[in-house]
Amino acid sequence: MTGRDNELWQQSWRDRQTDFHQKATNAHLVRFWSTLGVAPGERIFVPLCGKSLDLLWLAGQGHSVVGVELSPLAARAFFRENRMQPRRRPCGQFTLWEHGRISILCGDFFALTAADLGEIAAVFDRAALTALPDDLRAPYLAHLRRIVPAACKIMLLTTEEPEAWETADQPFAVAEEITTLYSDAFNIELHHVESAFEADPDPSVAEEIRVERKVYLLTPKPAAGSGLPAPSGRPAQADHQTGAAEPG
Numbered sequence: 001m002t003g004r005d006n007e008l009w010q011q012s013w014r015d016r017q018t019d020f021h022q023k024a025t026n027a028h029l030v031r032f033w034s035t036l037g038v039a040p041g042e043r044i045f046v047p048l049c050g051k052s053l054d055l056l057w058l059a060g061q062g063h064s065v066v067g068v069e070l071s072p073l074a075a076r077a078f079f080r081e082n083r084m085q086p087r088r089r090p091c092g093q094f095t096l097w098e099h100g101r102i103s104i105l106c107g108d109f110f111a112l113t114a115a116d117l118g119e120i121a122a123v124f125d126r127a128a129l130t131a132l133p134d135d136l137r138a139p140y141l142a143h144l145r146r147i148v149p150a151a152c153k154i155m156l157l158t159t160e161e162p163e164a165w166e167t168a169d170q171p172f173a174v175a176e177e178i179t180t181l182y183s184d185a186f187n188i189e190l191h192h193v194e195s196a197f198e199a200d201p202d203p204s205v206a207e208e209i210r211v212e213r214k215v216y217l218l219t220p221k222p223a224a225g226s227g228l229p230a231p232s233g234r235p236a237q238a239d240h241q242t243g244a245a246e247p248g
């Protein structure tokens with residue numbers, strides 16, 4: 001299902017085409033993480049982690065952190081650039097790299113099982129769901145749900161292009177996809193929206209494009225029969241800022 005896409009990602013690491021990588025910890029992670037209410041010591045899953053510095057920041061909050069990443073070049077670069085000497089060993093269909101509180105399972109997200117991950121309290125997704133092509137986003141959300149515990153909370157950071165949906169050139173209705181796959185079991189809050197202008201990925205296009213950087217917080221609904229009311233599944237509305245670009 002993902003073979004061609006996987007090869008493109010592996011190639012982009014070989015070619016060092018990794019513009020998605022942020023040279024600093026994600027500002028929205030730092031600003032909003034405490035809102036999710038995950039205690040230090042609890043284990044966090046970072047799908048499609050690349051060599052993100054967010055792994056380091058989460059570990060610094062006292063969490064144990066497990067990422068999954070296809071490219072061994074990314075895993076190697078993460079530990080090397082952060083001056084860590086990881087242990088490395090086979091782990092089922094994956095290679096497990098680990099140092100201190102940080103582990104990276106190197107292999108295909110779609111081959112992960114709940115047993116590979118262990119007891120996860122929360123998921124941090126930045127540019128994972130939104131990095132995938134249209135036909136893989138629903139399978140990604142469905143698989144994520146299969147491999148994390150039902151009580152798991154999720155922070156999802158997206159960068160969306162409202163004008164692209166209006167012209168239907170690139171329909172990318174993230175909120176609808178999340179609602180379809182998660183609203184039966186999760187309360188979905190669109191916690192924060194920020195508008196910014198950024199360079200078009202196509203270098204021949206001079207004008208900047210307007211993007212919206214969004215923070216969704218997904219928290220499990222009380223189990224049926226708990227006596228608590230179950231709120232509606234549509235994302236609750238967020239605060240909305242317009243202004244200076246922050247990394248998405």
Ligand SMILES: C[S@@+](CC[C@H](N)C(=O)[O-])C[C@H]1O[C@@H](n2cnc3c(N)ncnc32)[C@H](O)[C@@H]1O
Binds near residue numbers: 006020070
């Ligand atoms: C857009 S990057 C985001 C990386 C990271 N979340 C960040 O914020 O820098 C997507 C990453 O997912 C990895 N990836 C893509 N498909 C994958 C898959 N099926 N399983 C594991 N990793 C995958 C790519 O190699 C790439 O490093």
